[in-house]
Amino acid sequence: MKIHEYQARSLLSEYGIKSPAWELAQTPQQAADIAGKIGGTVVVKAQVLVGGRGKAGGVKLAHSAQEAFKVAKDIFSLHIKDIPVRKVLVAKSVDILQEYYLGITVDRAMKKAVLMISAAGGVEIEELAKNNPEKILKLYVDPLKGPSEAELKKAVAGVFIDPELSVQALDTLLKMYRLFIEKDCSLVEINPYAKSGPDTLIALDAKINFDDNGVFKHPEIERLRDPEELTADEVRAREAGLSFVNLDGNIGCIVNGAGLAMATMDVIKLFGGEPANFLDVGGSSNPNKVLLALEIITSNKKVKAVLINIFGGITRCDDVANGILMAVKKLDLKLPMVIRLIGTKEPEGKEILVKSGFVVAENMEEAVKRVVELV
Ligand code: GDP
Ligand code: MN
Numbered sequence: 001m002k003i004h005e006y007q008a009r010s011l012l013s014e015y016g017i018k019s020p021a022w023e024l025a026q027t028p029q030q031a032a033d034i035a036g037k038i039g040g041t042v043v044v045k046a047q048v049l050v051g052g053r054g055k056a057g058g059v060k061l062a063h064s065a066q067e068a069f070k071v072a073k074d075i076f077s078l079h080i081k082d083i084p085v086r087k088v089l090v091a092k093s094v095d096i097l098q099e100y101y102l103g104i105t106v107d108r109a110m111k112k113a114v115l116m117i118s119a120a121g122g123v124e125i126e127e128l129a130k131n132n133p134e135k136i137l138k139l140y141v142d143p144l145k146g147p148s149e150a151e152l153k154k155a156v157a158g159v160f161i162d163p164e165l166s167v168q169a170l171d172t173l174l175k176m177y178r179l180f181i182e183k184d185c186s187l188v189e190i191n192p193y194a195k196s197g198p199d200t201l202i203a204l205d206a207k208i209n210f211d212d213n214g215v216f217k218h219p220e221i222e223r224l225r226d227p228e229e230l231t232a233d234e235v236r237a238r239e240a241g242l243s244f245v246n247l248d249g250n251i252g253c254i255v256n257g258a259g260l261a262m263a264t265m266d267v268i269k270l271f272g273g274e275p276a277n278f279l280d281v282g283g284s285s286n287p288n289k290v291l292l293a294l295e296i297i298t299s300n301k302k303v304k305a306v307l308i309n310i311f312g313g314i315t316r317c318d319d320v321a322n323g324i325l326m327a328v329k330k331l332d333l334k335l336p337m338v339i340r341l342i343g344t345k346e347p348e349g350k351e352i353l354v355k356s357g358f359v360v361a362e363n364m365e366e367a368v369k370r371v372v373e374l375v
Contacts, residue, residue: 100159255310
């Protein structure tokens with residue numbers, strides 16, 4: 001689960017980590033009023049649950065209330081990675097002498113928490129991680145033991161050369177780690193952690209994600225959930241009782257069973273394709289579910305072909321076939337579709353589809369190869 005920067009700033013502050021004064025605005029006028037109250041230069045920041053706002057024009061400085069109005073108006077008109085901006089944070093701007101990076105996440109392979117520290121923070125951190133990983137210092141922490149303070153102190157001193165800064169950074173990292181553990185986070189990140197004066201460090205941005213399986217332990221975190229975290233089709237799928245996750249590819253997938261759905265995505269990738277979604281229609285064989293699933297999948301403009309992969313157990317292939325026919329008629333579907341059905345009522349299902357002019361693949365490999373060729 002993700003939360004907004006303003007929510008993350010409040011959590012950091014509960015743990016004693018400072019960031020410059022800020023307030024939230026929902027209109028340009030509110031942004032101007034806050035800017036007037038804070039005084040001097042402010043930074044206006046889009047509050048959306050995706051990264052890379054700075055690069056997308058979602059973070060801008062304003063030197064007066066008037067300018068804050070204008071800048072906020074521009075930011076409210078943006079869609080950042082398809083997400084409309086509904087709230088902006090207006091914060092006191094500070095002069096940045098240097099941008100550091102502090103982050104804590106889980107390294108699954110190591111089965112440890114990993115603390116990451118860099119003197120080259122800022123909006124290019126992903127590129128840095130890719131091209132100059134040696135510039136990000138990593139320290140693995142056994143979650144049962146916690147960080148060794150001596151070890152951490154040494155690591156921090158190597159990045160924050162000035163002893164005064166190094167003391168502050170160590171303090172901040174220990175507080176971040178406490179937050180990370182106590183709230184079951186999967187990520188706590190401050191970027192930039194800015195040097196704003198000869199001996200001052202301050203958090204200018206905050207990103208916190210939570211382990212979905214731990215949120216139930218923290219009602220105060222659950223209350224922070226923004227339904228906008230899900231895309232419109234994910235919300236519809238959730239309401240329809242389908243397990244659905246949006247992905248970046250162009251092959252829409254309808255599969256029954258989460259395991260088969262995962263395997264289907266793997267096979268698509270194996271043959272060089274990219275799935276547009278994960279979708280598990282579940283074990284029931286209600287033709288309406290197939291209709292809904294097709295409706296949700298084909299509303300995604302990126303989808304160029306649909307793969308339906310059904311293993312009939314409780315699910316009956318003839319019901320699925322009828323659902324497909326219903327959907328094609330009702331939705332006036334023109335997209336190419338590749339279907340593979342096996343199991344309960346397989347001959348009946350195939351007959352229904354073949355009669356209506358569909359080609360039914362003999363096996364999963366053939367089906368996937370065909371859909372990859374189609375896109
Ligand atoms: P992100 O792109 O979503 O990570 O947004 P950030 O909050 O990290 O802001 C992006 C960049 O804007 C930062 O790396 C800074 O360079 C700049 N920035 C953010 N806050 C301030 C500020 O208070 N003053 C100044 N001068 N620049 C800022
Ligand atoms: Mn940032």
